[in-house]
Amino acid sequence: xxxxxxxxxxxxxxxxxxxxxxxxxxxxxxxxxxxxxxxxxxxxxxxxxxxxxxxxxxxxxxxxxxxxxxxxxxxxxxxxxxxxxxxxxxxxxxxxxxxxxxxxxxxxxxxxxxxxxxxxxxxxxxxxxxxxxxxxxxxxxxxxxxxxxxxxxxxxxxxxxxxxxxxxxxxxxxxxxxxxxxxxxxxxxxxxxxxxxxxxxxxxxxxxxxxxxxxxxxxxxxxxxxxxxxxxxxxxxxxxxxxxxxxxxxxxxxxxxxxxxxxxxxxxxxxxxxxxxxxxxxxxxxxxxxxxxxxxxxxxxxxxxxxxxxxxxxxxxxxxxxxxxxxxxxxxxxxxxxxxxxxxxxxxxxxxxxxxxxxxxxxxxxxxxx
Amino acid sequence: xxxxxxxxxxxxxxxxxxxxxxxxxxxxxxxxxxxxxxxxxxxxxxxxxxxxxxxxxxxxxxxxxxxxxxxxxxxxxxxxxxxxxxxxxxxxxxxxxxxxxxxxxxxxxxxxxxxxxxxxxxxxxxxxxxxxxxxxxxxxxxxxxxxxxxxxxxxxxxxxxxxxxxxxxxxxxxxxxxxxxxxxxxxxxxxxxxxxxxxxxxxxxxxxxxxxxxxxxxxxxxxxxxxxxxxxxxxxxxxxxxxxxxxxxxxxxxxxxxxxxxxxxxxxxxxxxxxxxxxxxxxxxxxxxxxxxxxxxxxxxxxxxxxxxxxxxxxxxxxxxxxxxxxxxxxxxxxxxxxxxxxxxxxxxxxxxxxxxxxxxxxxxxxx
Numbered sequence: 094x095x096x097x098x099x100x101x102x103x104x105x106x107x108x109x110x111x112x113x114x115x116x117x118x119x120x121x122x123x124x125x126x127x128x129x130x131x132x133x134x135x136x137x138x139x140x141x142x143x144x145x146x147x148x149x150x151x152x153x154x155x156x157x158x159x160x161x162x163x164x165x166x167x168x169x170x171x172x173x174x175x176x177x178x179x180x181x182x183x184x185x186x187x188x189x190x191x192x193x194x195x196x197x198x199x200x201x202x203x204x205x206x207x208x209x210x211x212x213x214x215x216x217x218x219x220x221x222x223x224x225x226x227x228x229x230x231x232x233x234x235x236x237x238x239x240x241x242x243x244x245x246x247x248x249x250x251x252x253x254x255x256x257x258x259x260x261x262x263x264x265x266x267x268x269x270x271x272x273x274x275x276x277x278x279x280x281x282x283x284x285x286x287x288x289x290x291x292x293x294x295x296x297x298x299x300x301x302x303x304x305x306x307x308x309x310x311x312x313x314x315x316x317x318x319x320x321x322x323x324x325x326x327x328x329x330x331x332x333x334x335x336x337x338x339x340x341x342x343x344x345x346x347x348x349x350x351x352x353x354x355x356x357x358x359x360x361x362x363x364x365x366x367x368x369x370x371x372x373x374x375x376x377x378x379x380x381x382x383x384x385x386x387x388x389x390x391x392x393x394x395x396x397x398x399x400x401x402x403x404x405x406x407x408x409x410x411x412x413x414x415x416x417x418x419x420x421x422x423x424x425x426x427x428x429x430x431x432x433x434x435x436x437x438x439x440x441x442x443x444x445x446x447x448x449x450x451x452x453x454x455x456x457x458x459x460x461x462x463x
Numbered sequence: 464x465x466x467x468x469x470x471x472x473x474x475x476x477x478x479x480x481x482x483x484x485x486x487x488x489x490x491x492x493x494x495x496x497x498x499x500x501x502x503x504x505x506x507x508x509x510x511x512x513x514x515x516x517x518x519x520x521x522x523x524x525x526x527x528x529x530x531x532x533x534x535x536x537x538x539x540x541x542x543x544x545x546x547x548x549x550x551x552x553x554x555x556x557x558x559x560x561x562x563x564x565x566x567x568x569x570x571x572x573x574x575x576x577x578x579x580x581x582x583x584x585x586x587x588x589x590x591x592x593x594x595x596x597x598x599x600x601x602x603x604x605x606x607x608x609x610x611x612x613x614x615x616x617x618x619x620x621x622x623x624x625x626x627x628x629x630x631x632x633x634x635x636x637x638x639x640x641x642x643x644x645x646x647x648x649x650x651x652x653x654x655x656x657x658x659x660x661x662x663x664x665x666x667x668x669x670x671x672x673x674x675x676x677x678x679x680x681x682x683x684x685x686x687x688x689x690x691x692x693x694x695x696x697x698x699x700x701x702x703x704x705x706x707x708x709x710x711x712x713x714x715x716x717x718x719x720x721x722x723x724x725x726x727x728x729x730x731x732x733x734x735x736x737x738x739x740x741x742x743x744x745x746x747x748x749x750x751x752x753x754x755x756x757x758x759x760x761x762x763x764x765x766x767x768x769x770x771x772x773x774x775x776x777x778x779x780x781x782x783x784x785x786x787x788x789x790x791x792x793x794x795x796x797x798x799x800x801x802x803x804x805x806x807x808x809x810x811x812x813x814x815x816x817x818x819x820x821x822x823x824x825x826x827x828x829x830x831x
Binding site for chain 2 (some may be wrong): 112113117118119123124126127130131157158159160161162165166167168169171193194195196198207208230250251252253254268269270284285286289316328331334335336343347350351354355357358359361362418421431447451
């Protein structure tokens, strides 16, 4: 009977100089944090971008032909479109809205909003305070209301007109913009654009599928594009996604380079200080391939620890940032985590090359010299 | 006889030195590129306004040119022209145009102007300015990204627009420009007889600020601002939301650079403990030892920063060639800030091994 003994070499070597290992983990986590945080910020913007559509209660959104987004988009339909849509079989209700970017001012404080002219005052989105707007009144998103110091009952100015704040909604603002609601006819009057609406929000009868209804509306009403809520939201997300793809890619590249450099530096330094250990192990019969695996395992363990630290940090940021800045929302997606993990794997492979090349040059006989 | 100990220690492991410098350079380049991107975004956002007359008139309450609705009846043009000091009033229609190119939404800023008057493209790369309805001049970079050329047509809001010219110097990350006649744009918006803004050129000797005040007082229902005010408001509106995340990235990059330098200096100090102990035993004082470490840290920080600066310049040049819609404007200010940061990096990084050196026993040089 033979007793097998094993020595956890990789772990012991890593823990030999704890400070260096911790510094390496911190550096790698910072590099991966660049990738994770940026993706989370853009995902958060995307979620808020479609918050209004998601909560609008519409099954189908009708816009001017060729239009299937709201953000930074113009759509103009004749007011009669809503009447024509209601007549389409399967429509339970159709609500016309005006949707324009506007500046809201209170004293010297200002904020850009998408001002929505909606006679229901934003229903069915729940109000977090106050009530729906009447004539001369406005509902603000809470974060903007707080920034402007505009509590319900106070006044703000839009297009040079004074509006009394009647209530607040919540969860619709991103770092890019906010949302506010006024009565549609009033907004049309202020802008001097009677007879035109931007979109018609359509509710389908329970027995009708949204996609089927959208197709029916496009066939029956000329000059419009009808999209299901899901397709519309997807299109909205694509706008920001396309705009930010290059930046995210660049950040991934930078994160990769920094990650490789930090992990490579740590691994290389560790290998240099342990050259004698490696020589002893080689003299004791450790094959070159196992020695390389040992060096790679150390890099891999450091990178995995760095990755987990970065993930934990983003998680904490996502939890605490909204309470510090309500519009800065971080959303952690599985796909983005997988992407960061693949960057981490690439970092491991590239960084492991430094110690592996050094270990490959070790002469086992060197341990008997000096 | 002097021995350049710091230099010899740095160059003892060339591979490690290179990796350290690459890491510092990458972090520094990241700082410069992010700062340059932010500045470039600001410059691109005001691209159109910067090329127009010095006073802008919008609907009452208007503060921005972008991201804000303004509707003015055409009749106001005459009222503005009658204000003393006004040389010319040019109406324009403006809107974000979510074009659909290759089945993807692509954002452009569509400008409607009266052919033959100011407000159109200031430089045509090819083709001609729009003269009739449904004609379009498109930014050259945007057109080439989507293989569009003169004669191509694209659908927008149910209309077919034909490209008759390509403009240059009108590219932007978020707002590449497109130009059509005012008739075309106001028909798309179903707002005939209206303009969104009116640009006003002043008579000689009248300052933009004075003219804006004069127009504001003389014409009811409008807001008149100088081009500079509008540009500043637009920049604030577009760039400020990105400042927080960008600052966080810059801070992170800075932390990485400090960490890398610190790590390199610390590990090399720890590995050479025997050499340092020998130097201590030979009588080298603590201050001299710190200086030795400090010189190494400063050398790494400054060389890495220099390389990072060159890397950032090369990357910015590469971006301008291969992705011209992005503008990376590296300013002297940010280079100076990074250079100052490099020294801060060196100081922080040199502090890391100081504790180790302070504890080092000179007698250890004689042990094994």
